Amino acid sequence: MKYSKWQFTALLLLRILIGWHFLYEGLVKLVNPDWSSIGYLLDSKWILAGFFHSLAANPGVLNVVDFLNMWGLILVGLGLILGIFTQISAIGGLVLLGFYYLSHPPFLNLEYVLPSEGSYLIVNKTLIELVCLWVLWLFPTGRIIGIDRIIFGAKE
Amino acid sequence: MDRRNMLKGLATVPFLGAFAIGWWRKRKKEHYKQHSLLKELNMDASAPEIPPSPSRDKTIRLGIIGYGGRGAHLVRGAGFANPELIQAWKKAAMVNPDDKRYEDFLAQEDLNVALNGVCDVYDVRAERGLLASGNAAREGTDAGVKPKARRYRTYQDLLKADDIDAVIIGTPDHWHAQMTIDAARAGKHVYVEKGMTRTLDETYTMVDAVKENGICFQLGHQGRQTESYLKAREVVKKDLLGNINLIEVCTNRNTPNGAWQYKIDEEAGPHNIDWEQFSGPYSDHPFSLERFFRWRCWWDYGTGLSGDLFTHEYDAINQILDLGIPHSAVSSGGVYHFKDGREVPDVWQVTCEYPERDLTLLYSASLASSRNRGKVIMGHDAHLELGSSLTVWPDRNSTRYAEMMKRGVIDPAKPLFNYIPGKKNVDAVSSATEAYFAGRGLLYTYRGGRRVDTTHLHVKEWIDCIRSGKQPSCNIDQGFQEAITAQMAIISYREDRKVFWDTKQQKII
Numbered sequence: 134m135k136y137s138k139w140q141f142t143a144l145l146l147l148r149i150l151i152g153w154h155f156l157y158e159g160l161v162k163l164v165n166p167d168w169s170s171i172g173y174l175l176d177s178k179w180i181l182a183g184f185f186h187s188l189a190a191n192p193g194v195l196n197v198v199d200f201l202n203m204w205g206l207i208l209v210g211l212g213l214i215l216g217i218f219t220q221i222s223a224i225g226g227l228v229l230l231g232f233y234y235l236s237h238p239p240f241l242n243l244e245y246v247l248p249s250e251g252s253y254l255i256v257n258k259t260l261i262e263l264v265c266l267w268v269l270w271l272f273p274t275g276r277i278i279g280i281d282r283i284i285f286g287a288k289e
Numbered sequence: 290m291d292r293r294n295m296l297k298g299l300a301t302v303p304f305l306g307a308f309a310i311g312w313w314r315k316r317k318k319e320h321y322k323q324h325s326l327l328k329e330l331n332m333d334a335s336a337p338e339i340p341p342s343p344s345r346d347k348t349i350r351l352g353i354i355g356y357g358g359r360g361a362h363l364v365r366g367a368g369f370a371n372p373e374l375i376q377a378w379k380k381a382a383m384v385n386p387d388d389k390r391y392e393d394f395l396a397q398e399d400l401n402v403a404l405n406g407v408c409d410v411y412d413v414r415a416e417r418g419l420l421a422s423g424n425a426a427r428e429g430t431d432a433g434v435k436p437k438a439r440r441y442r443t444y445q446d447l448l449k450a451d452d453i454d455a456v457i458i459g460t461p462d463h464w465h466a467q468m469t470i471d472a473a474r475a476g477k478h479v480y481v482e483k484g485m486t487r488t489l490d491e492t493y494t495m496v497d498a499v500k501e502n503g504i505c506f507q508l509g510h511q512g513r514q515t516e517s518y519l520k521a522r523e524v525v526k527k528d529l530l531g532n533i534n535l536i537e538v539c540t541n542r543n544t545p546n547g548a549w550q551y552k553i554d555e556e557a558g559p560h561n562i563d564w565e566q567f568s569g570p571y572s573d574h575p576f577s578l579e580r581f582f583r584w585r586c587w588w589d590y591g592t593g594l595s596g597d598l599f600t601h602e603y604d605a606i607n608q609i610l611d612l613g614i615p616h617s618a619v620s621s622g623g624v625y626h627f628k629d630g631r632e633v634p635d636v637w638q639v640t641c642e643y644p645e646r647d648l649t650l651l652y653s654a655s656l657a658s659s660r661n662r663g664k665v666i667m668g669h670d671a672h673l674e675l676g677s678s679l680t681v682w683p684d685r686n687s688t689r690y691a692e693m694m695k696r697g698v699i700d701p702a703k704p705l706f707n708y709i710p711g712k713k714n715v716d717a718v719s720s721a722t723e724a725y726f727a728g729r730g731l732l733y734t735y736r737g738g739r740r741v742d743t744t745h746l747h748v749k750e751w752i753d754c755i756r757s758g759k760q761p762s763c764n765i766d767q768g769f770q771e772a773i774t775a776q777m778a779i780i781s782y783r784e785d786r787k788v789f790w791d792t793k794q795q796k797i798i
Contacts (some may be wrong), residue, residue: 283298
């Protein structure tokens with residue numbers, strides 16, 4: 134795939150910004166000894182609520198979920214910023230966002246305890262970020278600017 | 290690899306550098322805020338200390354007097370539940386895995402107690418209590434549980450039993466004092482429900498009987514076990530609030546059950562209720578199912594909002610501030626919603642003055658509005674909001690925190706201090722989200738450990754003290770303060786006047 138200079142710049146910028154967001158979300162959780170996804174999971178609504186509640190109910194499972202979420206966010210963040218294993222990072226991030234969206238979909242008639250910072254109807258920022266990662270996966274940039282270029286070779 | 294590839298490969302690394310600088314700056318600022326604030330407040334992050342239990346080698350043998358709704362709960366706190374209830378909980382847990390009542394009860398600590406005597410004037414409840422007594426294994430109806438305790442027709446007979454060391458009294462309020470007096474004289478330790486007494490005179494006799502006979506006495510204010518109240522005491526002791534001048538506590542309910550219109554059993558009647566014993570010397574009203582099941586609505590048996598709910602609120606505050614008996618009390622209210630023939634008010638308030646402490650305690654209650662207002666302790670420098678969690682909010686006009694607010698260390702829009710039981714740490718600067726969760730009672734305690742019933746902890750403390758000889762947290766001195774304060778409030782209401790406490794004579798005037 135051949136990008137124009139501006140097409141490429143926009144894609145790269147998008148990749149770095151999303152990576153930045155993931156990395157910060159992950160690190161904040163890492164350094165807070167009290168952080169747990171329990172409140173978020175317990176607040177889940179819609180058809181998958183039972184699944185998310187069950188994750189919260191078992192302390193062992195909850196620890197695993199917290200660990201995977203925290204390190205998932207950090208690794209996806211680093212992957213996107215540095216362009217290392219960029220494609221896997223994009224998919225990983227997409228899956229994480231999918232979980233967030235499905236646990237708290239902003240549908241009609243669903244009310245959450247956790248306040249939202251904006252106003253959403255069906256579409257929220259999680260969903261938009263998710264689609265952005267899909268775009269990044271379809272229009273890869275890691276082997277142009279990124280450590281993937283060193284590992285897997287340049288693909289201009 | 291050529292230089293060009295290398296440069297392009299690492300071209301985004303500077304972004305990571307920028308991230309690191311931003312991260313480091315933000316963390317430094319937050320660390321400074323938390324550190325300087327916690328230092329300034331002198332608050333530590335630990336949960337309040339709970340003394341360890343003494344050895345449980347010797348079995349304590351209990352009797353229950355009054356196995357109604359509350360009595361059954363108290364006995365459950367000691368480890369004995371009716372198999373039908375366990376069955377219902379088991380079923381509920383199968384339908385809804387989030388229903389943890391059965392699991393929590395199974396996990397409740399074994400106190401090494403036996404339930405040897407059951408006394409209730411209503412046969413149906415006595416039978417339920419008997420079945421519970423044989424259910425030390427905490428089984429459902431499918432296990433064929435057999436009664437173990439002996440049923441006593443009168444509480445006097447139960448007090449004569451050699452195989453009973455201590456009694457739990459869960460009867461209506463009009464019997465609390467006399468039963469406690471008789472139990473103390475028989476050498477039995479007593480756990481009695483609140484409100485401690487129904488009339489002023491019996492209060493003095495009851496206190497004397499407990500003290501003279503040296504029994505271990507616990508009054509049923511299980512709020513004494515609430516972690517956030519214990520932490521609140523620390524907040525007040527460390528003077529985070531400044532000059533405390535107004536305390537607001539309240540009760541809000543809006544259901545028939547909350548307004549004491551309890552269910553009347555269809556099977557109940559003069560054939561299975563000992564009405565004469567229920568009434569005792571306190572009432573000559575003819576048999577009435579309504580009065581038997583909904584006794585809180587009449588002065589013959591209780592003191593309405595005062596004994597039932599004001600006492601809980603008062604005791605919570607007394608536990609935190611050691612307020613003692615107020616200098617004066619004035620009360621008002623009326624039957625404004627539940628016009629069902631009741632005598633006691635359903636909207637009621639009392640103002641207690643503590644001039645020597647420079648503060649007012651204000652209690653107000655409605656049984657016909659659900660607006661929950663919580664407990665608030667207001668000081669010049671900060672105010673404290675208390676529920677299952679605890680939040681201290683700085684006052685924007687505080688003298689003490691003025692300089693810190695100027696420097697940006699304290700944000701008046703954010704809590705100064707937030708304590709959520711079960712969490713590992715206290716947050717000096719907690720996020721709005723956390724406060725939001727805590728305020729709505731979402732459970733943080735799943736992780737640190739399981740939630741424990743405060744009623745169980747309160748019964749446990751009493752039993753531990755019977756063994757160790759120590760004083761329980763809600764002992765007769767605390768009970769005396771509760772009873773006198775409640776009596777002042779109710780005398781003020783019924784006699785429509787302001788009443789005063791004469792410290793010298795130890796009398797209400």
